[in-house]
Amino acid sequence: MIDEMVDRANADPVIRRQAHFVRLAFGLEAGPASWVIKIENGTVAAMPAGDNAPVPEFTLSADEASWADFALPVPPPGTHDVLALFEGGRLKISGEALPLMRNLMVVKAVLAKLRQKERA
Amino acid sequence: MTAMIEAVTGHYVHLEISGRSYRVYFEQAGEGIPLLCLHTAGADSRQYRAILNDPEILSRYRVIAFDLPWHGRSSPPDGWQNETYQLTTDSYMATILAFKEALGLERPVVMGCSIGGRAVLHLAIRHGKLFRAAIGLESHAGYDPLMHPLIADIGYLHRPDVNGQEAAAATVSGLISPLSPDPERWETLWHYMQGGPGAFPGDLYYYMVDGDLRNGLLSQLDTKICPLFLLTGDYDYSATVERTQEVLRQVPGAQFRLMPGLGHFPMSENPKLFMSYLRPVLEEIAEG
Numbered sequence: 001m002i003d004e005m006v007d008r009a010n011a012d013p014v015i016r017r018q019a020h021f022v023r024l025a026f027g028l029e030a031g032p033a034s035w036v037i038k039i040e041n042g043t044v045a046a047m048p049a050g051d052n053a054p055v056p057e058f059t060l061s062a063d064e065a066s067w068a069d070f071a072l073p074v075p076p077p078g079t080h081d082v083l084a085l086f087e088g089g090r091l092k093i094s095g096e097a098l099p100l101m102r103n104l105m106v107v108k109a110v111l112a113k114l115r116q117k118e119r120a
Numbered sequence: 121m122t123a124m125i126e127a128v129t130g131h132y133v134h135l136e137i138s139g140r141s142y143r144v145y146f147e148q149a150g151e152g153i154p155l156l157c158l159h160t161a162g163a164d165s166r167q168y169r170a171i172l173n174d175p176e177i178l179s180r181y182r183v184i185a186f187d188l189p190w191h192g193r194s195s196p197p198d199g200w201q202n203e204t205y206q207l208t209t210d211s212y213m214a215t216i217l218a219f220k221e222a223l224g225l226e227r228p229v230v231m232g233c234s235i236g237g238r239a240v241l242h243l244a245i246r247h248g249k250l251f252r253a254a255i256g257l258e259s260h261a262g263y264d265p266l267m268h269p270l271i272a273d274i275g276y277l278h279r280p281d282v283n284g285q286e287a288a289a290a291t292v293s294g295l296i297s298p299l300s301p302d303p304e305r306w307e308t309l310w311h312y313m314q315g316g317p318g319a320f321p322g323d324l325y326y327y328m329v330d331g332d333l334r335n336g337l338l339s340q341l342d343t344k345i346c347p348l349f350l351l352t353g354d355y356d357y358s359a360t361v362e363r364t365q366e367v368l369r370q371v372p373g374a375q376f377r378l379m380p381g382l383g384h385f386p387m388s389e390n391p392k393l394f395m396s397y398l399r400p401v402l403e404e405i406a407e408g
Contacts, residue, residue: 081294101276104290
C-alpha cells in the first residue's frame, strides 16, 4: 500500500515539482504499522518507523479500516479526507501542527496516491 | 464562428458602510424575483457562476452575487494595510443591507453558503421582513472543531512563512465531495488560491466566533415572516447534516433538503447536481 503510494507520487510531475521545495518527514500509522514518509529533493520516500528513520515532525494515525475507507475510489462521507477523518474522531494528529499546515497541499496530494484513481 | 459570451454583467457599486467607503463588485443576470447570493469564507461571487447562467432560473429570478469587501474584485477600504480584517455579525449584516438598499432590491430571496448560510439565519432573525425567503446552504449554528486547539496559535493562513493561498485551498479541499467533477473542484479551489492575504481567516472569525448562534437567538427566527430552507450535502464535515438539523430543531417551520453527493460548496463544486436540489425550492418560493 505504502510502496504503491510512493511510486504513484514520484510518477506525478505536479508532486515532483512541489516536492522540490519541501523538506519534510512525517509519520503515518495504520493500526500497529508505522512508516515515516520523507519528502526531500523532489522525491517522496517511505521507510518503516524506527531507529534508522528520520524523526517525524508530525504523525497521522488511524486504524486500518479508516485508511482502507480513505483509499476507496469513492470514500464514504467522513473518510474522504484526512481532516474529515480527524474531525470525525477517526484520525489522530500528533507532533507539530505548523509543518502539517504549511505543507498540507503536498501531504494531501501524496496521501491521495493511496487511491488507485487518485483525488487531491 | 462567434464565441459564446455569457449574459452575466458585472458592475461596481460604491457603498458607505459604517462610515467607510467601499467599491463593491457584483454580477447579475435574469429578470424577476431578486435572488441575492452570498459566497463562502475566503472566496467570491464566482461560486455562483452556474446559477448566473442557468436559463430556467434566470427566466423567473434576477440573480445577483456580490464580492464582500476584501474579496474577489471588491477592494478593501482605504488604510487596509494598517489593519487586520475581521468579519463580524454586525459588519456582515451592514454590508448586505447596504448592498440591498443601493440596488433597490425589494424583498429579495437571500441565499448564502457556509458563512453566507449563517448570514441568512442572522438576516432572518434581525431583518426577516425585508426578505421574501432565506435559503441556507451548508448552514449550522456553530461548532467547536477538533482542529482548533492544534491551529489556534499558529495563524497558518496568514503569516509570512506560509503560502496562505495554497494553505487555504488545502484546508478546504476535503470539504468537497469526491463525486464532484474535477474541473468544478479545481475551479472552486482556484478561487481560494486567489484570496487576499488575511481574507479567509478574517471571515472565519464570523464563522467560528462572532457569528455563533448557539445562544438561543434562533428561537426568534419566524418562518411565517421569512420562510427558511436549509440544504446540506452529506460530504460536508464542517456544516454536517447533524449540525444543520440542530438549527431545524430550533426553528419551527424551517424546511430541510438533504443533498447526497455534495460537500461544502454545492453551487460551485457540482452545479449540475446542486441545481437539481435547488430548482424545486426556488419554484416553491416563487409560487408561495
